[in-house]
Amino acid sequence: MGRSVTIPVCPLWIRGFVTAPITPIFLTAEKGISMNSVAVGTAVVELRNINKSFGAVQALRGVDLVLRHNEVLGLVGDNAAGKSTLMKVLSGAYIPEEGDIFIEGKKTHFASPMDARRQGIEMVYQDFALANNLDVAANVFLGREAVRTQLGPIAVMDNRRMEVEAQKLLNRLKIDISSVRLKVERLSGGQRQAVAIARATAFDAKVIIMDEPTAALSVAAIGKVLDLVRELKALGSSIIIISHRLEDIYRVSDRMIVLRHGLKVSDTPVEGDIHEFRERVVAYIVGARDDFGGRAAADKRQEA
Amino acid sequence: MSFIDHGKKQLRGNIREYGMYIALFVIVVGFSIATDGVFISSRNIVNLVNQTGYIAVLAVGMTLVIVIRHIDLSVGYLSGFLGAVAAIAMVSWDLPVSATIPLVLGLGILAGLLSGFLVAKMEIPAFVATLAGWLGYRGALQLSTRGTGTIIIPDDAFNAIGNGFVPDIPGIGILPGVHHLTLILGFLGIVLFLVSEINARRKLQGYESEILPMEMFILKLVFVTALVGGITWILAGYQGLSWTAVVVLIVIIVYQFITTKTVLGRHIYAVGGNPEAAELSGISVKRLTYAVFGSMGMLSALSGILFASRLRSATTTAGQLFELDAIAAAFVGGVSAAGGVGKVVGSLIGAFVMSSLSSGMNLMGMDISYQYIVRATVLAAAVIFDVATRKRE
Ligand SMILES: Nc1ncnc2c1ncn2[C@@H]1O[C@H](COP(=O)(O)OP(=O)(O)O)[C@@H](O)[C@H]1O
Ligand SMILES: [Mg+2]
Numbered sequence A: 001m002g003r004s005v006t007i008p009v010c011p012l013w014i015r016g017f018v019t020a021p022i023t024p025i026f027l028t029a030e031k032g033i034s035m036n037s038v039a040v041g042t043a044v045v046e047l048r049n050i051n052k053s054f055g056a057v058q059a060l061r062g063v064d065l066v067l068r069h070n071e072v073l074g075l076v077g078d079n080a081a082g083k084s085t086l087m088k089v090l091s092g093a094y095i096p097e098e099g100d101i102f103i104e105g106k107k108t109h110f111a112s113p114m115d116a117r118r119q120g121i122e123m124v125y126q127d128f129a130l131a132n133n134l135d136v137a138a139n140v141f142l143g144r145e146a147v148r149t150q151l152g153p154i155a156v157m158d159n160r161r162m163e164v165e166a167q168k169l170l171n172r173l174k175i176d177i178s179s180v181r182l183k184v185e186r187l188s189g190g191q192r193q194a195v196a197i198a199r200a201t202a203f204d205a206k207v208i209i210m211d212e213p214t215a216a217l218s219v220a221a222i223g224k225v226l227d228l229v230r231e232l233k234a235l236g237s238s239i240i241i242i243s244h245r246l247e248d249i250y251r252v253s254d255r256m257i258v259l260r261h262g263l264k265v266s267d268t269p270v271e272g273d274i275h276e277f278r279e280r281v282v283a284y285i286v287g288a289r290d291d292f293g294g295r296a297a298a299d300k301r302q303e304a
Numbered sequence B: 001m002s003f004i005d006h007g008k009k010q011l012r013g014n015i016r017e018y019g020m021y022i023a024l025f026v027i028v029v030g031f032s033i034a035t036d037g038v039f040i041s042s043r044n045i046v047n048l049v050n051q052t053g054y055i056a057v058l059a060v061g062m063t064l065v066i067v068i069r070h071i072d073l074s075v076g077y078l079s080g081f082l083g084a085v086a087a088i089a090m091v092s093w094d095l096p097v098s099a100t101i102p103l104v105l106g107l108g109i110l111a112g113l114l115s116g117f118l119v120a121k122m123e124i125p126a127f128v129a130t131l132a133g134w135l136g137y138r139g140a141l142q143l144s145t146r147g148t149g150t151i152i153i154p155d156d157a158f159n160a161i162g163n164g165f166v167p168d169i170p171g172i173g174i175l176p177g178v179h180h181l182t183l184i185l186g187f188l189g190i191v192l193f194l195v196s197e198i199n200a201r202r203k204l205q206g207y208e209s210e211i212l213p214m215e216m217f218i219l220k221l222v223f224v225t226a227l228v229g230g231i232t233w234i235l236a237g238y239q240g241l242s243w244t245a246v247v248v249l250i251v252i253i254v255y256q257f258i259t260t261k262t263v264l265g266r267h268i269y270a271v272g273g274n275p276e277a278a279e280l281s282g283i284s285v286k287r288l289t290y291a292v293f294g295s296m297g298m299l300s301a302l303s304g305i306l307f308a309s310r311l312r313s314a315t316t317t318a319g320q321l322f323e324l325d326a327i328a329a330a331f332v333g334g335v336s337a338a339g340g341v342g343k344v345v346g347s348l349i350g351a352f353v354m355s356s357l358s359s360g361m362n363l364m365g366m367d368i369s370y371q372y373i374v375r376a377t378v379l380a381a382a383v384i385f386d387v388a389t390r391k392r393e
Helices: A024-028 A083-090 A113-118 A136-140 A159-172 A189-201 A219-234 A246-252 A274-286 A293-303 B002-013 B015-034 B042-067 B075-091 B097-121 B126-146 B156-163 B180-204 B214-237 B243-261 B263-273 B275-280 B285-311 B322-332 B344-363 B368-392
Strands: A043-054 A057-068 A072-077 A098-103 A106-108 A121-124 A147-151 A154-157 A207-211 A238-242 A255-260 A263-269
Touching: A043 A083, A057 A083, A057 A098, A057 A238, A057 A263, A072 A083, A072 A246, A072 A274, A083 A098, A083 A121, A083 A207, A083 A238, A113 A121, A121 A189, A136 A159, A136 A189, A154 B243, A154 B263, A159 A189, A189 A207, A189 A219, A219 A238, A219 A246, A238 A246, A246 A274, A255 A274, A263 A274, B015 B344, B015 B368, B042 B075, B042 B156, B042 B214, B042 B243, B042 B263, B042 B285, B042 B322, B042 B344, B075 B097, B075 B126, B075 B285, B075 B322, B097 B126, B097 B156, B097 B285, B156 B243, B156 B285, B180 B214, B243 B263, B243 B285, B243 B344, B263 B275, B263 B285, B275 B285, B322 B344, B322 B368, B344 B368
Parallel strands: A072 A238, A072 A255, A121 A207, A207 A238
Antiparallel strands: A043 A057, A043 A098, A098 A106, A147 A154, A255 A263
């Protein structure tokens, strides 16, 4: 674990559809090497004091979160802890009542998912958020279609280019789907998840958020998704992954945050052996431990 | 035999789409035999085309409305009302045709945007919002024709849209008595179809499972070529293409282009497939809802123009039940009520299936009550077929 691996940050992806040459970087992303090495770097995302309510339900009560460059951050917590809500705040789907978002140190405001996508923040939603009636290429490029010609308000798509680029993307991520012309409704759960992830990485994504990417998958498919996470990290992305499966978090994350009842209760590196790790995390999840209890209570007193 | 096996598999995969063509084929052949060829006569085919036109344009718009998971019940009386507005504009306000048509189309877009506003902005279910439209436009139609009753339209240019034919290219000696322009257009249509099919097949090569076996592919090309060629020949032997046919062709080409080739079309289907996903991808579901209802309003106006022109007048009952015919045509043509599925060409075929049925039954002198029951059966069968084939997938 003491081994540090230098992984060059690769700007890549399809910048304006010009594909970067495939680098042999994949090869360094071996299992276990990048794992658990705490990435040192500046914050790519910082959330401060995020508050979000739904009617009487206070889903988030002043949560702070920092994601560093090229880091995989695990986000865990019991059902209804506020994990998805926090990530939807970061992806622009929800607007918090209170709190600030900083991207690369600059204060930002997201009014819609498009705003966040423009700043390189992509989210893979829990239910995949794919249009099942469209094919793989159409889903990968949904909302950002390649345009061939603009006839006044009518934009004519460049289907050929989208298909070629989508295929390249699948190859790069080693996703096994026979054709990008297949409709998503004909894919397996694992393949759909792969398409959703591919879609999130198609455009220069700085940050990729995955909400329960392994929840609905078979064991074999889970392994593939976790490989995908490692690959993305090796390619230079910063990733936040939500999961109920602690071993998934353990296998891919550098650091882990635990939420409980809309508050952050733990923020620690992922280390030690899996049993010790699991015991520690469960203690946080069920409320037996709380590293920020004092502060959270103090903040609440201040508010009142 | 592997060809037949392969063909069967392919047929099963696309049964929804082929089913419609087969139904149309059976109807045409069946009625032609039953009526001793009267059904397939030039006169009847031209009539059929002109009668289907005003429903077909509605069905095209309705396809998109249903694809985005809504419905528009107001289109029938909106069509009737706007037809009356066109008549009044020409008769009472002395507007020329060239001003009347854009005016009415513009009003149609406004009416559609109003429905869009109620559905997208006020979040009223489309069924209710457009039911209000149904009532409102019915009232408006009665008000506008109350003073005069039926409004006779004296303008020949306007009336030609529903009754006239495209003039032929003058001075061609060969094949006298045949409409040359129609033949040329039909020929170009077939060539275009063949070229695009062959190109599409070449592009698909390599994706084994998706491609028709060669024999089936050739069969399909021959079938469509024969169909288009036959219709072209029949029309060319009479007075050529009617203006209504030209209008419908233009609408189909424009909408086919928009739905398959443009970002707008892609987004319409995405919204139909998964509205939440579309919204999270940065697509504005509201804006698309406005666009789709706006287009529906414009096509309602066009339908009103076609119908008024065909009758050479605006009547109190114009547009009655058009909405149901359009919705039926869309469902027969393979649109799914679940949203996200349906092609404009399918709905056009659906419209022809339904009106061929009516026309054929009329020619056979069948009691109108039984006609309704037969059409009901066909509609139900189409939807049951659709649901059943979808489930099996
Ligand atoms: N759109 C919403 N409307 C109302 N309540 C919501 C909504 N989204 C989340 N909540 C509530 O907020 C709390 C946190 O939910 P969520 O962030 O989905 O939890 P998690 O992803 O950790 O399971 C829950 O009590 C949930 O019921
Ligand atoms: Mg969740």
